Amino acid sequence: MSQAQAPQPSRHATPASAQAQDLRILFSLWQFLKPYRGTLLAAAVALVFTAGTTLLLGQGVKMLIDKGFVSAEPAQLNQAVGFIFAITALIALGTFARFYLVSWLGERVTADIRAAVFNHLLSLHPSYFETNKSGEIMSRLTTDTTLLQTIIGSSLSMALRSSLTFTGALILLLITNLKLTAMVLLCVPLVIVPLLVFGRRVRKLSRESQDSIADVGTYAGEIIRQIKTVQSYTREQAEQQAFGREVERAFSVARARIKQRAVLIAAVILMVFGALATMLWVGGMDVIEGRMSGGELGAFVFYAIMVASAVATISEVYGDLQRAAGATERLLELLQAPSLIHSPASPKPLGAGPKAITLTNVSFSYPSRPDQQALAGVNLHIAAGEIVALVGPSGAGKSTLFELLLRFYDPATGNVCLDGQPLPSLDPAAVRAHMALVPQQPALFTADVSYNIGYGKPGATEQDILNASRAAYAHEFISQLPEGYASNLGEQGVRLSGGQRQRIAIARAILKDPDVLLLDEATSALDTESERKVQDALNQLMQGRTTLIIAHRLATVLHADRIVVLDNGRIVAQGTHSELLAKSDLYRRLAELQFNDQQS
Structure with a gap:
């Protein structure tokens, strides 16, 4: 392949249509997570442990209502409160381990990604930098990797924890009351639809937002480097106006992205808590008519709130995951950029002395x-x-x-x-x-x-x-x-x-x-x-x-x-x-x- 024919990744290129439609591109981060499988396993154990102990709080609520409040016996109240305290202590311990391990993993993997991208950049041929802006490359190396650190060290953990609590709470809902659970399940499609519809828009706007921020950085960096030329030609006001237009363009893209995320979160909250209010009315009627105890309703409400909170968290984190997918896509473009200059498998030696x-x-x-x-x-x-x-x-x-x-x-x-x-x-x-x-x-x-x-x-x-x-x-x-x-x-x-x-x-x-x-x-x-x-x-x-x-x-x-x-x-x-x-x-x-x- 000649120099003129060498493919250069465009800023707006996408690796594949399938990756452009979902979050599967995030699985490509496994190559960076793989060396820390032990830490990842420990974090997963802490995550499962924390989610499990959190679910046990529902049984504590049931015990507190049925044995503590209804029985009016101090011993049973003390037992119920002691149980809740013990579960809370376990949750705190598990949360400490999960937060530390996941945050460490996020920082470590981000550092490895930065190093891998930088090392690959050093191996690329100079023509790559003729056709790609240095400011945009720096934005990918800094802003995008920082975003991935937030995702790996926080948002992804929240999404997994919420998924576990959603699954566990849903199972306990089925055990507690089948009729009320059916009402909750009817609302799930109403929540997932806006997630899918708005989520794709959020990802597209997230990529545009990241690109526009890179453009702002590139423009500002060039003006700062050429400050003497700008001032000698008295172009300060013109550059201020031009930079203002770049900033406003970046802001308009970010505003559209924020609006989509806000609509997504609002729609999910409306659906979830509307369904929760309806469920409370039905459950309250069952308690009044003696078809279930107050403790069972309390436990059910606790699990329903956990389900609602998990869905709300996932809907909020979903936008972050979409942004992470855009950042990952941009970083992979750098990591996969081919270099036109290669070292042979068995290079010939060069002796010392002047060269012909x-x-x-x-x-x-x-x-x-x-x-x-x-x-x-x-x-x-x-x-x-x-x-x-x-x-x-x-x-x-x-x-x-x-x-x-x-x-x-x-x-x-x-x-x-x-x-x-x-x-x-x-x-x-x-x-x-x-x-x-x-x-x-x-x-x-x-x-x-x-x-x-x-x-x-x-x-x-x-x-x-x-x-x-x-x-x-x-x-x-x-x-x-x-x-x-x-x-x-x-x-x-x-x-x-x-x-x-x-x-x-x-x-x-x-x-x-x-x-x-x-x-x-x-x-x-x-x-x-x-x-x-x-x-x-x-x-x-x-x-x-x-x-x-x-x-x-x-x-x-x-x-x-x-x-x-x-x-x-x-x-x-x-x-x-x-x-x-x-x-x-x-x-x-x-x-x-x-x-x-x-x-x-």
Whole structure:
């Protein structure tokens, strides 16, 4: 399957029509519950125990009325009250065990789901993130998993407990009085119908609500990240209005969902308690006429209330379960998203030392732009230890070559080889372990300086980090930070200048000590003095390793062993600076523009 043909899960996609119609998708959570079967069994035992002891309270009510109140004997009253106290203590004990075990299970499973989703995201190919919003992915990772925690740790337990008490109370109703029980059973279909009708609407609206919340988060995150641009163009009011529209859209969807749930709960309560009032009138007439005792009616009323409460709880929780089904569906889309980059079953080993790189008839289009070729029929061989510069106008395909070398993508046609071995035959992690990339826009993490430099080499010592920063001419400005190497850089290194961020990224690459060095305009954000110093450091770093340099300023790559000129995804010329001036019109035009500008 080519990159352009790879299926990408849509935000509004559904796994299957059957799952879209009921709650069966929740059974897919069993894979996360399965490792904790012991805890799940203990919680189930506590649940059954609590439901059973709760049902015994009905017998306590019967004993209290018939033996305590009617007999007017203090001893029997004491016995009945003591029985109720004992049952209450058992209920409290069972409730403690059930609540603790179920809540622990909810937290544990939610943590496992978050970890599984995050781990899978890290394995996905970059094109997945081109076609899916980062804010929505974060919403699934946080909001949806939090919702599942509530469901597993609370709502699901309530639903199971209510189902048990409903079943047990219904059996005891049959034993106590068959006629009154028949009246109760006649009302069950009246309760189930609104559950089914409104429940499906609630689930559909729940998914729409979760998606709209994700859109709000995505929009807000983008504006916050680009706050300087927003303020410099005085677009605050326009963004406030646009964000307000997003919020109102999310609110309107949530309001529709709340309305459906409110109608569902109201309908169930009306049906249940209307039937209960009718049953009380019939039962009261039987007591007056002597066909049943007051204690039996009291027990029956207790069990009927339990049935009514169980049905009301299930109707309320049903909406939560519908929301959980929507959240589960969204999370499964992430977990089932295929990665287009795979490691072979038996990857070939890679030795140490500089690597030769060969591209043979390589063509490639980005998945988000399948009709536009980023590379077209590229053939290039780079010897081990050679320093090669890639030059050309923007969009010529220079950065795309880096993307293919790091195997973020596979070419549509042709082969990319490292030391003569096609990249698909190698472990992607092993390939990347031999490379270091210094991008034009350095990526820094919200952490301290040491963490950001040490990211290139886990387990690096403080001295290693210090040596790398000195080699990148970063030690001086780092030492002047409030807490030196322990200074937090803020989100994406916002507390540093562009040149300082770039030197941190260079220090990271120096620390990694790679076999293949990829420099994408690595000195573009530096002032003249810093650029000279860092260029000296890079010249030292490039010795004895294969180096590819993307450069728009030709003066920075005159020292390269070879300069490759690209245009419209094709190699149009290659050679030394002097050779290209003689034979390449494009290179000569680029050189004249730059060097004439520098002289003027």
